[in-house]
Amino acid sequence: MLQIQNLHANIQDENGVAREILRGIDLNVNAGEIHAIMGPNGSGKSTLAHLLAGQANYEITAGEVLFEGQNLLALEPEMRAAAGVFLAFQYPVEIPGVNNTHFLRTALNSIRKHRYEPPLDAMDFLTLVKTKMQAAGMDEKFLQRAVNEGFSGGEKKRNEVLQMLLLQPKLAILDETDSGLDVDALQAVASGVNSLRDPSRAVVMITHYQRLLDYIKPDIVHILMQGKIVKTGGPELAHEVEKRGYGWLNGATA
Amino acid sequence: MMAELAHHNWLTQHWLEIAAREFCGEADFRRAQLALFLKRGFPTRHEESWKYTDMSALTQASFMPREAPAHTLCAAIQALLTSHVLPAIRLVFIDGVFYADFSDTTQLPLEVTYCALTELPATQLTRVSQQVFQQHDATRYPFALLNAALFSNGFFLHIPAHCKLSVPLHVQFFTTQAQPVFCALRNSIHMDAHAAADILIEHISIGHTVQNTTNDFTSIILADHAQLNHIRLQALAPTASQIANVFVEQGEHSQFNSQFFACGGKLAREDVVINQAARDAVCQLSGLSLTMHDGQHFDHHVTVEHAAAHGTSSMRYKTILDNKSSAVFNGRVHVHPRAQKINASQASHNILLSPSADIYTKPELEIYADDVKCNHGATVGQLDNDALFYLQARGIPADQAKMLLLTAFVEEIFASVREATLAEYVRVAMGYTHAS
Numbered sequence: 001m002l003q004i005q006n007l008h009a010n011i012q013d014e015n016g017v018a019r020e021i022l023r024g025i026d027l028n029v030n031a032g033e034i035h036a037i038m039g040p041n042g043s044g045k046s047t048l049a050h051l052l053a054g055q056a057n058y059e060i061t062a063g064e065v066l067f068e069g070q071n072l073l074a075l076e077p078e079m080r081a082a083a084g085v086f087l088a089f090q091y092p093v094e095i096p097g098v099n100n101t102h103f104l105r106t107a108l109n110s111i112r113k114h115r116y117e118p119p120l121d122a123m124d125f126l127t128l129v130k131t132k133m134q135a136a137g138m139d140e141k142f143l144q145r146a147v148n149e150g151f152s153g154g155e156k157k158r159n160e161v162l163q164m165l166l167l168q169p170k171l172a173i174l175d176e177t178d179s180g181l182d183v184d185a186l187q188a189v190a191s192g193v194n195s196l197r198d199p200s201r202a203v204v205m206i207t208h209y210q211r212l213l214d215y216i217k218p219d220i221v222h223i224l225m226q227g228k229i230v231k232t233g234g235p236e237l238a239h240e241v242e243k244r245g246y247g248w249l250n251g252a253t254a
Numbered sequence: 255m256m257a258e259l260a261h262h263n264w265l266t267q268h269w270l271e272i273a274a275r276e277f278c279g280e281a282d283f284r285r286a287q288l289a290l291f292l293k294r295g296f297p298t299r300h301e302e303s304w305k306y307t308d309m310s311a312l313t314q315a316s317f318m319p320r321e322a323p324a325h326t327l328c329a330a331i332q333a334l335l336t337s338h339v340l341p342a343i344r345l346v347f348i349d350g351v352f353y354a355d356f357s358d359t360t361q362l363p364l365e366v367t368y369c370a371l372t373e374l375p376a377t378q379l380t381r382v383s384q385q386v387f388q389q390h391d392a393t394r395y396p397f398a399l400l401n402a403a404l405f406s407n408g409f410f411l412h413i414p415a416h417c418k419l420s421v422p423l424h425v426q427f428f429t430t431q432a433q434p435v436f437c438a439l440r441n442s443i444h445m446d447a448h449a450a451a452d453i454l455i456e457h458i459s460i461g462h463t464v465q466n467t468t469n470d471f472t473s474i475i476l477a478d479h480a481q482l483n484h485i486r487l488q489a490l491a492p493t494a495s496q497i498a499n500v501f502v503e504q505g506e507h508s509q510f511n512s513q514f515f516a517c518g519g520k521l522a523r524e525d526v527v528i529n530q531a532a533r534d535a536v537c538q539l540s541g542l543s544l545t546m547h548d549g550q551h552f553d554h555h556v557t558v559e560h561a562a563a564h565g566t567s568s569m570r571y572k573t574i575l576d577n578k579s580s581a582v583f584n585g586r587v588h589v590h591p592r593a594q595k596i597n598a599s600q601a602s603h604n605i606l607l608s609p610s611a612d613i614y615t616k617p618e619l620e621i622y623a624d625d626v627k628c629n630h631g632a633t634v635g636q637l638d639n640d641a642l643f644y645l646q647a648r649g650i651p652a653d654q655a656k657m658l659l660l661t662a663f664v665e666e667i668f669a670s671v672r673e674a675t676l677a678e679y680v681r682v683a684m685g686y687t688h689a690s
């Protein structure tokens with residue numbers, strides 16, 4: 001489904017100096033698989049996630065990304081979403097003045113349009129969104145609020161899960177959706193992800209902690225350090241990292 | 255005076271035309287105003303309040319006589335009026351000429367007096383045109399002087415005490431001229447004690463190459479406890495221009511709620527002056543300007559004179575600028591000595607969609623009383639790129655995502671229009687249909 005080959009990307013710092021953040025990423029995700037990416041702070045996990053979703057702040061200096069055989073990097077962010085790529089943001093953006101319901105419906109109908117499905121009217125949408133909110137453990141009062149505005153950390157994450165459940169992506173990338181969550185919220189996130197589990201979909205979870213992986217069992221675990229995947233293994237790799245930290249991996253190769 | 259006039263070709267011509275008309279019972283007044291204008295001269299960019307707005311093109315312009323609007327245009331206006339009407343009392347002017355046939359005053363209460371200014375008896379006309387004028391330093395507003403000399407028409411509205419209009423009044427000034435034409439309009443709204451009304455004054459062009467230059471002047475007198483919701487909509491063709499003055503006199507406990515909307519025109523300048531000479535007056539002003547075209551320039555100057563105690567004023571103005579357009583917002587609050595317990599606030603928020611657009615926003619607070627609450631704030635920014643990316647990442651196309659963010663930015667201004675049908679009308683005219 002997703003094939004990343006030798007991906008290099010730079011970012012310009014405040015002084016306009018280019019810094020290489022991704023330094024040759026190789027990653028293959030097949031339909032039906034759940035991958036976990038772990039790694040210390042600043043190793044480039046969010047950069048990779050944003051880049052896949054279409055954030056334009058990065059300069060790609062080498063490599064390619066194929067999604068279902070097509071060149072993902074050539075697509076605008078909205079076309080990637082329409083193709084079935086979804087990023088649950090580590091830091092969801094607050095958008096004052098944009099009503100959450102209106103936003104969710106506009107997003108869903110934009111994607112339905114690409115699938116040649118008719119738009120949902122306000123009533124049908126409301127019925128649908130309420131069932132999904134229940135699954136995400138979200139109070140209906142959040143429908144009236146502005147997108148993420150004044151939401152607590154946990155509420156923002158649940159709103160991300162809600163969007164994922166509504167849009168039913170083929171590839172869901174979750175960027176630390178588990179950080180800062182209590183057990184209840186963690187379970188809601190996990191059950192949301194597990195409900196998407198299906199032979200035609202794939203999930204990439206970026207996380208710091210083994211904790212989430214107790215709820216969602218990954219097939220494959222990658223360790224990202226300094227812009228490179230330094231080790232790939234099974235679920236036991238996550239346990240090992242939990243015990244030993246990342247230090248022992250320095251200089252290791254995948 | 256004629257010697258000075260001779261330097262200004264089009265002015266001379268216009269003055270002679272006006273002077274030849276029969277309705278000039280107020281000729282002395284006009285002559286005096288023209289003399290004041292000539293003495294003062296056209297404003298130049300050396301003057302502080304004209305620093306960013308260049309009127310030199312107007313000095314050198316050559317205007318043609320007005321032609322009767324083409325049949326096709328009249329038909330277009332008529333079609334517009336039948337398809338796109340507000341449930342309102344309607345007064346229609348085309349290129350400064352009153353069209354009774356296109357107007358609809360059936361819902362106007364009998365006790366309300368309205369007419370085209372040209373129909374007023376000369377003595378009354380003189381009185382009406384001078385009323386507000388004496389309160390202000392005339393040389394500060396050159397185009398108000400010019401208007402007093404050159405006006406050819408406008409509307410007069412008098413709402414007697416305790417009369418409340420149950421439907422809005424919609425005054426439409428259409429412009430249609432394909433060659434440069436100058437027209438000065440003078441409007442007068444007079445509301446007696448406890449009267450109430452919603453009024454939308456719209457300037458709109460029919461056709462894309464309309465070349466009218468309109469010099470518009472509106473005086474508004476609100477007696478004690480009168481309440482006016484006043485909305486102005488400027489939706490001219492990108493080739494038309496407007497220079498407007500709005501002078502407001504507020505009585506005790508009167509309320510002036512006003513929203514200015516502007517999305518058209520090549521050059522548009524407004525000077526709004528609100529004089530609170532009586533206590534407990536309230537004015538709430540807001541505005542939204544959209545400048546989109548290269549060379550388009552809007553300039554909005556608004557002054558509140560707090561000359562009596564317990565007055566309240568608020569200004570809330572927003573501008574969105576694109577391409578090589580520019581805009582000025584200048585909000586002045588002047589609290590006179592002895593005008594205690596004043597509450598004044600001012601906010602100016604602006605979004606630049608293009609790096610070549612320019613906004614000049616400036617608060618001017620002159621406070622000579624000590625018991626005053628006054629605050630102001632101004633922001634100039636771009637569209638939030640993170641928010642834009644977030645929306646796009648959810649499948650919303652870039653254009654639509656931008657529109658969502660812009661709608662969020664402007665919505666509170668539309669929401670400040672109290673009458674729902676007018677709010678909707680203005681939303682559509684400005685290109686922002688209501689978010690569902």
Ligand SMILES: Nc1ncnc2c1ncn2[C@@H]1O[C@H](COP(=O)(O)OP(=O)(O)O)[C@@H](O)[C@H]1O
Pocket residue numbers: 011012013014021039040041042043044045046047048057
């Ligand atoms: N917008 C940015 N400007 C400058 N540096 C950035 C920006 N975004 C990320 N970085 C830098 O890139 C590196 C990787 O960051 P990130 O991808 O957020 O790491 P992670 O998600 O693994 O913690 C860090 O050193 C970070 O400081």
Ligand SMILES: [Mg+2]
Pocket residue numbers: 045046047090175176
């Ligand atoms: Mg991160």
